[in-house]
Amino acid sequence: MFLSLKEIKKEKFRYGLIVTMIVMICYLIFILTSLAMGLSSQNTDAINSWNMKSIVLDKDSNTSLSQSLITKNQKKNINLSSKEALIGQASVVAKKSGLKKESAQFLGLNNKQFIAKDLVLTSGKKVNGPHQIVVDEQFKNDGYNLNDKLKFNSNKTEYTIVGFVKNAKLNIAPVIYGNIAAWQNIKNLNDQFVGSAIVSKDANYDANNQQLKTYSKSVFISKLPGYAAQNSTFIFMIGFLMIISLIVIAVFLYILTIQKLQNYAVLRAQGIPAKTLVNATISQSIILVISGLLIGTILTIFTALLIPNSVPMSFNIPILTSVGIGLIFTSLIGSLIPIKLILNVDPVSVIGG
Amino acid sequence: MTTLKLNNIDKFFGVDSSRVQVLKNINFTAKKGEINLVIGPSGSGKSTFLTIAGGLQTPSDGSVVLEGQSLKTLSNKQRDALRLNKIGFILQSYNLIPYLTVKEQFKLVKKIKKNHNLDDHSLNDLMKRLEISNLENKYPGELSGGQSQRVAIARALYTKPDIILADEPTAALDSERVIEVGKIFQKLAREQNTAVIIVTHDLRLAKFADKVYEIMDGSMNLNNELKKKAG
Numbered sequence: 174m175f176l177s178l179k180e181i182k183k184e185k186f187r188y189g190l191i192v193t194m195i196v197m198i199c200y201l202i203f204i205l206t207s208l209a210m211g212l213s214s215q216n217t218d219a220i221n222s223w224n225m226k227s228i229v230l231d232k233d234s235n236t237s238l239s240q241s242l243i244t245k246n247q248k249k250n251i252n253l254s255s256k257e258a259l260i261g262q263a264s265v266v267a268k269k270s271g272l273k274k275e276s277a278q279f280l281g282l283n284n285k286q287f288i289a290k291d292l293v294l295t296s297g298k299k300v301n302g303p304h305q306i307v308v309d310e311q312f313k314n315d316g317y318n319l320n321d322k323l324k325f326n327s328n329k330t331e332y333t334i335v336g337f338v339k340n341a342k343l344n345i346a347p348v349i350y351g352n353i354a355a356w357q358n359i360k361n362l363n364d365q366f367v368g369s370a371i372v373s374k375d376a377n378y379d380a381n382n383q384q385l386k387t388y389s390k391s392v393f394i395s396k397l398p399g400y401a402a403q404n405s406t407f408i409f410m411i412g413f414l415m416i417i418s419l420i421v422i423a424v425f426l427y428i429l430t431i432q433k434l435q436n437y438a439v440l441r442a443q444g445i446p447a448k449t450l451v452n453a454t455i456s457q458s459i460i461l462v463i464s465g466l467l468i469g470t471i472l473t474i475f476t477a478l479l480i481p482n483s484v485p486m487s488f489n490i491p492i493l494t495s496v497g498i499g500l501i502f503t504s505l506i507g508s509l510i511p512i513k514l515i516l517n518v519d520p521v522s523v524i525g526g
Numbered sequence: 527m528t529t530l531k532l533n534n535i536d537k538f539f540g541v542d543s544s545r546v547q548v549l550k551n552i553n554f555t556a557k558k559g560e561i562n563l564v565i566g567p568s569g570s571g572k573s574t575f576l577t578i579a580g581g582l583q584t585p586s587d588g589s590v591v592l593e594g595q596s597l598k599t600l601s602n603k604q605r606d607a608l609r610l611n612k613i614g615f616i617l618q619s620y621n622l623i624p625y626l627t628v629k630e631q632f633k634l635v636k637k638i639k640k641n642h643n644l645d646d647h648s649l650n651d652l653m654k655r656l657e658i659s660n661l662e663n664k665y666p667g668e669l670s671g672g673q674s675q676r677v678a679i680a681r682a683l684y685t686k687p688d689i690i691l692a693d694e695p696t697a698a699l700d701s702e703r704v705i706e707v708g709k710i711f712q713k714l715a716r717e718q719n720t721a722v723i724i725v726t727h728d729l730r731l732a733k734f735a736d737k738v739y740e741i742m743d744g745s746m747n748l749n750n751e752l753k754k755k756a757g
């Protein structure tokens with residue numbers, strides 16, 4: 174500790190540069206990870222908010238909510254308990270003159286079923302009638318207010334915003350909750366169709382119908398349009414970024430240790446045990462990486478506070494923590510690769526005769 | 527009272543056609559309380575001799591026996607401990623840690639060898655005699671060649687070693703300071719019973735020596751003529 178701190182104190186500029194580099198790398202990884210996580214969660218926020226375990230879709234819909242329909246006939250034989258809810262999905266463009274158009278996911282619900290019942294509003298009240306809707310707060314951020322009237326696509330019917338919900342996102346689009354009748358109207362369906370899917374809180378729910386199939390939540394989510402491709406892109410991007418940055422940091426610390434060999438040779442000649450030198454190397458790497466991580470974390474927190482709401486960011490503490498631990502580990506490896514050199518440092522060859 | 531003994535030391539460098547013999551069958555004994563001076567021209571093998579004597583490098587042949595213990599039988603760790611506790615090394619070129627102030631060079635040693643070092647009073651005394659008291663807070667990079675050499679001497683004496691191995695300790699010093707350094711070594715030998723071995727091409731130290739050796743192309747012989755010449 175004594176040696177490593179004294180060296181940092183004397184060589185402020187050199188070590189400042191190295192810490193700056195580590196800060197930048199941490200910051201880059203943290204921000205990119207958070208952005209990726211943010212985007213990824215916009216695919217699934219709404220689904221997660223329902224606490225569902227399984228979903229029943231038409232077996233020929235290719236696990237796609239938008240391709241699935243459930244008919245009145247099918248529903249007749251289906252037993253819906255308090256753990257099940259019908260949803261009717263439609264992709265819509267919502268508009269009100271003077272305001273930004275919003276591509277949104279309309280979800281028709283049945284008031285008496287759990288999704289509608291459990292919905293937590295941030296303001297307003299729940300849907301009570303075919304021309305009322307509850308919308309994601311993104312609408313509020315874009316200037317929409319309670320009691321504003323919207324139209325969908327080329328449809329003439331007006332819908333009134335009666336409430337807002339937070340984090341209601343499906344497939345990176347804000348969700349509009351209405352009732353099933355509204356959904357039928359938007360999709361131009363008659364009442365032969367009762368919804369797109371049945372969502373259940375029961376993992377083993379079975380609709381007992383040849384044409385319908387139950388999928389687990391994770392299967393359903395992985396089949397959301399674009400979701401898997403997007404996630405694997407991010408995982409590879411962040412993975413490569415991490416590996417490369419870790420190598421860069423390790424190389425820097427390696428060079429740093431190599432530069433110290435001459436001093437270590439002198440210390441060995443004085444009889445300072447190798448253990449002291451190894452400890453100095455390790456403690457210095459840890460000091461550098463931890464200060465880099467701390468500053469990087471503080472920068473990330475500031476960025477999170479300053480970044481506009483429209484940019485999705487999600488801070489997953491366990492993932493960010495493991496990134497941090499990974500950084501500490503590789504830097505240790507980087508500074509310990511030359512440990513054999515430290516242990517076997519030959520004072521004579523370094524100091525000369 | 528023998529404290530350091532080198533028996534039939536050979537040292538080769540290189541392999542095959544580039545193989546050269548730098549030390550040839552060297553026999554040498556240092557006794558407690560004695561100042562030994564080894565004089566020789568550049569490239570004669572002085573530094574090689576001294577670093578082998580201090581266990582910094584191993585001889586190709588022969589043995590080094592320090593206080594009855596053959597260095598060959600010791601582990602690296604034991605050799606480190608031996609250097610820390612028994613030997614004061616003053617190297618030819620590079621003695622101080624660049625990122626520690628003069629004061630901290632001593633502090634580092636004290637952190638590892640906690641006892642049996644010079645007390646503050648004696649250290650101050652020594653630094654005064656070497657005229658380096660006012661350099662306490664300077665870094666080695668801010669010292670002149672002679673100043674760092676004198677700090678290196680003080681550093682080596684700080685641990686109260688039984689044996690001092692010094693490589694050209696006076697190369698950068700003027701005559702007045704050579705005399706002061708000679709007197710310090712003499713005092714150590716007389717009062718602390720320290721064995722002092724100095725290799726140098728500097729004849730100015732010869733008058734402080736009890737024995738003067740000459741090293742030539744790797745062979746070492748006692749040569750008290752040199753002492754008379756200097757005195």
Ligand SMILES: Nc1ncnc2c1ncn2[C@@H]1O[C@H](COP(=O)(O)OP(=O)(O)OP(=O)(O)O)[C@@H](O)[C@H]1O
Nearest residue numbers: 526539540548566567568569570571572573574575
């Ligand atoms: N590691 C080595 N490999 C090959 N040759 C070496 C090595 N170390 C020293 N030598 C050679 O051994 C000879 C003696 O070197 P040494 O350093 O002992 O001389 P010296 O008497 O201390 O010289 P100087 O007065 O210039 O310090 C030189 O010819 C040198 O080139």
Ligand SMILES: [Mg+2]
Nearest residue numbers: 526572573618
């Ligand atoms: Mg030499």
